[in-house]
Amino acid sequence: MKAPMRRWSWLFIGPVVVAFIIGFVWPFIQGIYLSFCKFRLISDAKIIGFDNYSKALQDPTFTHAFWYTALFAIVSLIIINIIAFLIAYLLTQGIKGSNLFRTVFFMPNLIGGIVLGYIWSMIFDGILSKFGTSILENSTWGFWGLIILMCWQQIGYMMIIYIAGLQAVPEDMLEAAKIDGATKGQTLRKVIIPNVMPSITICTFLSLTNGFKLFDQNLALTAGKPIITMAGGTQIKTTEMLALNIYNTFYGQNSSATGVAQAKAVMFFILVAAIGLIQLYYTRRKEVQQ
Amino acid sequence: MKKLFAILLSAVLCIGLFAACGTTDDTTAADDSNSAEATGSVYWLNFKPESDEVLQQVAAMYTEKTGVEVKVVTAASGTYSQTLTSEMDKSAPPTLFVIGNQAGVKDWADYALDLTGTAIEQELNTDAYNLYAEDGKLVSIGYCFECYGIIVNPDLLTKAGHSVEEIKNFETLKAVVEDIHARAAELGFDAFSACDMDDSSSWRFTGHLANLEYFYEERDDGGWTECPASLKGTYMENFKNLYDLCINNSTQDPTSLATGGHDSEAEFKEGKAAFFVNGSWEYSAVSETVPNATMIPYYCGVEGEEKAGLNCGTENCWAINAKASEEDQKATMDFMVWCVTDPEASRLLVDSFGVMPYKNAVESTNGFLAAADKYTADGCYVMDWATNYQPNVDTYRAGLVSALNAYNSDQSDANWESVRVAFVDGWAAQYAAANN
Known part of the structure; x- marks a missing residue:
């Protein structure tokens, strides 16, 4: 019976593999190739070596965007996971209407990033206009505005993962802890958290990479504004994150910049992949076997 | 029996998949054969959303009169350069597009046909709105001024x-x-x-x-x-x-x-x-x-x-795609000349755009x-x-x-x-x- 199944396996895997190659592998390889080229149109690119990479690394807006993104990713990672875990913990204590709360908290996640960005820009500006200003005029507000937006969108999603984790904590362990006289705090630290480590791993991974890859919300909420033009004319888009920086490089400048943007994108991929893998490695080690 | 069922199921799955993927291919193939019959077609990538309605009307008029297919696509406000970049890479790129300023000339001069001495240039009554590349090539030609x-x-x-x-x-x-x-x-x-x-x-x-x-x-x-x-x-x-x-x-x-x-x-x-x-x-x-x-x-x-x-x-300057086929370039040129000489078409365009600096275009009624x-x-x-x-x-x-x-x-x-x-x-x- 095994042999015929194996013979037909390509039929089942094939379409997915083909779609994956067309939609991911091939563009990825082409992207790497283009990062070594000067091009206006993809169809007539000329190889120029590592020029694009050196230009990208010398670009002050790219370094600014990197540090800004890193700060954003870390702050949003901490806030999102702490609040999501707290809400999940509360909603697994058997309080009334917890199913309704779960649904409500999860719902923002169903709205697209661009729409969310515009909705929140209206909310923030509605408030700030009372003070004669706007979120587009102050980079600190831009930063916290983005954090609030991301929290609002992501907490519900992470909460669902934590709830699943919390519900999987074995009852007998909790009971044993109770019999041994553990306080609520001790139970949380010594029993619950080690047991939901897999959920923490996945949630921190998701929120960290989401923070680094953030694009739509950034574009719709501030689009990098306020922009400071420094003496000499160099522009710093103070609330521009890495993905938006790549996009702006690609479309905002002349044809020699498209290759630079491509080089930035390749470095961006390596960075996100590396950070994600390192984080996975460290949190995995903290997981316990049930 | 089980085996037959599995084969049948997977066959159905695959047919569905390929049918879904194939639809677009089918229509483009049909389009190609149509345009081949009519010896060349026009594809105008327009950059002004407010003009889209009039351009669609003019395009339909031309198709009705001559049988030549004219497709007008308008880029969403503020995304012309992105749209142009992706459209130019496609297998059927725009034959007529807009190079409206010096920055555009820098980016797109290589893709523009030299318009020096062409039929459309001879229709102009001023060269004040033409854009030239550094080597003197006439890259784009004003179709109206504002x-x-x-x-x-x-x-x-x-x-x-x-x-x-x-x-x-x-x-x-x-x-x-x-x-x-x-x-x-x-x-x-x-x-x-x-x-x-x-x-x-x-x-x-x-x-x-x-x-x-x-x-x-x-x-x-x-x-x-x-x-x-x-x-x-x-x-x-x-x-x-x-x-x-x-x-x-x-x-x-x-x-x-x-x-x-x-x-x-x-x-x-x-x-x-x-x-x-x-x-x-x-x-x-x-x-x-x-x-x-x-x-x-x-x-x-x-x-x-x-x-x-x-x-x-003006920023309204026509450029012809140098990489388009010769038939398409010719069809595009004919269309441009028609736009600036046909009384009905130029009336529509002038009312929408402003003055067209061509000898045979109608006068503008724009108060400004x-x-x-x-x-x-x-x-x-x-x-x-x-x-x-x-x-x-x-x-x-x-x-x-x-x-x-x-x-x-x-x-x-x-x-x-x-x-x-x-x-x-x-x-x-x-x-x-x-x-x-």
Whole structure:
């Protein structure tokens, strides 16, 4: 019976593999190739070596965007996971209407990033206009505005993962802890958290990479504004994150910049992949076997 | 039996999948065969959303008359360069597209057919709106020109006890504007309509109003033929004069301009504002309710500005795709010539676009362009669109908008200095970025 199944396996895997190659592998390889080229149109690119990479690394807006993104990713990672875990913990204590709360908290996640960005820009500006200003005029507000937006969108999603984790904590362990006289705090630290480590791993991974890859919300909420033009004319888009920086490089400048943007994108991929893998490695080690 | 069932199921799955993938291929194949029969087709990538309706109409007219397929695709507002970049890479790229300024020439000259000596060039009555590459190749050719300045509602001025004729220079403009603004509550209307700084409106200031600085600087230099590497900022004070006048005497508080959301055009049309900073393309909309609306120049306190005219120029320049097939290029050329010679088509286009600088195109009925002509006839100088030289235009303007936002919320000298830096130093930096 095994042999015929194996013979037909390509039929089942094939379409997915083909779609994956067309939609991911091939563009990825082409992207790497283009990062070594000067091009206006993809169809007539000329190889120029590592020029694009050196230009990208010398670009002050790219370094600014990197540090800004890193700060954003870390702050949003901490806030999102702490609040999501707290809400999940509360909603697994058997309080009334917890199913309704779960649904409500999860719902923002169903709205697209661009729409969310515009909705929140209206909310923030509605408030700030009372003070004669706007979120587009102050980079600190831009930063916290983005954090609030991301929290609002992501907490519900992470909460669902934590709830699943919390519900999987074995009852007998909790009971044993109770019999041994553990306080609520001790139970949380010594029993619950080690047991939901897999959920923490996945949630921190998701929120960290989401923070680094953030694009739509950034574009719709501030689009990098306020922009400071420094003496000499160099522009710093103070609330521009890495993905938006790549996009702006690609479309905002002349044809020699498209290759630079491509080089930035390749470095961006390596960075996100590396950070994600390192984080996975460290949190995995903290997981316990049930 | 089980095996048969599995095979059957997977076969159904695959058919579904390939059918879904295949649909688009089928239609393109059909399109290709159609166009092959009609020897060449036209694909016009248009950059002005407001013109889309008229262009679709003109395209349908041409297809009906000649059987040649004309496809008009319009890029969403502010995304022309992205759309062009992706469309040009496709197997059926645009045959007719727009290269509207020097930055565009830099990017796209290699993809444009040299129009020197072609049928369409021979139809032109002026070469003032042509764009050339550095090697002298005629890259694109103006299909219409427009003008911008300050749109005025003469009736409201009369109501306030003033007249258009009394505005001769910045001093007199300022007197009228400030008088109206001071009495806005009593009059029921204000001087300027909203000067929003969001993407749908900021170009009126960072693109148009800024032109007065570029133009006078260009005039001092004896005319620019290519983008200067840096600006001197000689006329920044004049730009500030007029800009301050606009934002401080308007229907909206200057601190509320950053996010925008005010309908400037509606304010003017409904008689809530007497002045509206915009261009000739607004004529058809504005004349519905203000039939005698006229346009005055950017008076900003420059010496001799009593002799200033409107800002005339264009970004509407046709280029033919050099990489399109010869049949398509020929079909496109025929279509262009038809657009500027056929009375019915040129009527539609002229009413939508403004003056078409071609020998056989019909006359314009646009009141603002008539005003521009009148200034020229009276011996006033035309302020050409030096703004078309803005390097890395989107990035440059974005920096300027941000600086102006900060200035709008707090009109301090320090904040104006940031505007000056974005305006002058920003130019040099973007020039360097675009040319290295």
